[in-house]
Amino acid sequence: MGTDSDIELMIRFAKGDESAFRMLYMAYRNKIITYCYRFFYDQGVAEEISQEVFLKVYKAGSGYRPTARFSTWIFTIATHACLNELRREKYRHRVDSIDSEEGSAARDIPDRGESAHERMESRERRKRVGAALRSLPGNQRAALLLREYQGFSYKEIGEQLNMSEAAVKSLIFRGRENLKIALYSEFGEDS
Amino acid sequence: MNRPCPHSDLLNPYMDGELPEEKRRFVEDHLESCLACADEFQNLRKLRDLLMDCEEVSVSPDFDRLFWKKVDAFEEKKLKNAFRRWLGKNWRLGFAPVFATAVLLIGTTFVKDTRTMMGRETMFFDQMELFQDFDVVNNLDLLEDVSGDGDLEGL
Numbered sequence: 001m002g003t004d005s006d007i008e009l010m011i012r013f014a015k016g017d018e019s020a021f022r023m024l025y026m027a028y029r030n031k032i033i034t035y036c037y038r039f040f041y042d043q044g045v046a047e048e049i050s051q052e053v054f055l056k057v058y059k060a061g062s063g064y065r066p067t068a069r070f071s072t073w074i075f076t077i078a079t080h081a082c083l084n085e086l087r088r089e090k091y092r093h094r095v096d097s098i099d100s101e102e103g104s105a106a107r108d109i110p111d112r113g114e115s116a117h118e119r120m121e122s123r124e125r126r127k128r129v130g131a132a133l134r135s136l137p138g139n140q141r142a143a144l145l146l147r148e149y150q151g152f153s154y155k156e157i158g159e160q161l162n163m164s165e166a167a168v169k170s171l172i173f174r175g176r177e178n179l180k181i182a183l184y185s186e187f188g189e190d191s
Numbered sequence: 192m193n194r195p196c197p198h199s200d201l202l203n204p205y206m207d208g209e210l211p212e213e214k215r216r217f218v219e220d221h222l223e224s225c226l227a228c229a230d231e232f233q234n235l236r237k238l239r240d241l242l243m244d245c246e247e248v249s250v251s252p253d254f255d256r257l258f259w260k261k262v263d264a265f266e267e268k269k270l271k272n273a274f275r276r277w278l279g280k281n282w283r284l285g286f287a288p289v290f291a292t293a294v295l296l297i298g299t300t301f302v303k304d305t306r307t308m309m310g311r312e313t314m315f316f317d318q319m320e321l322f323q324d325f326d327v328v329n330n331l332d333l334l335e336d337v338s339g340d341g342d343l344e345g346l
Binding site: 025029030033034037038043046047050051054055058059122125126129130133144147148149153154169172173176179180183186187 | 203204207237239251254265
């Protein structure tokens with residue numbers, strides 16, 4: 001359990017200080033949207049889920065009891081919301097937005113001296129990475145995203161996914177193996 | 192077909208910083224001597240680089256407004272539910288406004304009727320006074336004089 005400043009803010013909110021919630025909201029808004037976006041590669045879905053996450057945090061307000069780092073707690077809510085969304089039938093019927101610019105929140109990374117051809121290649125590569133990530137089963141995807149982008153430890157990921165550290169280690173291993181297979185063109189014939 | 196090195200399962204936790212010091216040093220030494228593991232480790236790092244080379248995600252301008260709207264709706268619902276719960280516990284008190292409204296309605300009707308009756312009487316007396324005034328005006332000598340002479344300049 002941590003006693004980080006975010007927990008203190010959440011405790012202040014639990015006591016009725018709404019400005020503390022606003023500070024937490026501003027601090028985590030982009031992180032949660034980005035996490036959800038990388039889960040689905042769809043801006044609409046990502047924002048819908050993110051709002052659901054923050055509303056849950058808001059509703060939890062008065063009953064909040066710190067049992068882990070605040071970031072672990074809020075990403076647990078986000079992960080469960082994403083996994084639930086994944087299970088929902090409607091998602092399977094959505095138009096695949098990764099191949100179209102519509103519904104995409106992604107912006108190209110600002111010009112890093114790449115030529116137009118290189119930029120196009122980068123964009124295509126990112127699309128392939130996104131598609132590869134989306135092809136992973138929910139738990140593998142969540143574990144990898146939490147590890148790679150949020151830097152959570154295996155123990156914290158285990159708390160979020162309600163599984164042991166050994167199971168998380170196995171999930172991450174299998175997730176990376178599956179990604180390498182999906183992105184075989186990036187790794188050549190040897191891998 | 193190459194058989195994987197028995198130590199390759201340490202590579203993922205090594206890259207993630209999840210190994211204790213002793214094992215970490217073992218992997219570092221092992222990577223110096225095992226070509227298969229060194230290749231595998233390179234691939235893992237390349238995969239990480241690929242994942243990190245990702246787009247920035249922007250937030251749509253309506254996001255905040257929609258979120259706070261949901262918060263407002265939640266607060267409103269919470270308030271209604273709290274009132275319902277209170278009413279459930281204090282249903283007798285809930286009748287108080289109903290009773291008060293009924294008393295008020297009956298009272299208003301009664302007062303209105305009384306005033307109507309009093310109003311009629313008042314009109315009668317007002318009219319009587321008017322008649323009296325009319326008589327007085329009619330009997331004014333001054334007006335008779337004026338109409339008789341037809342000359343108002345003398346007034």
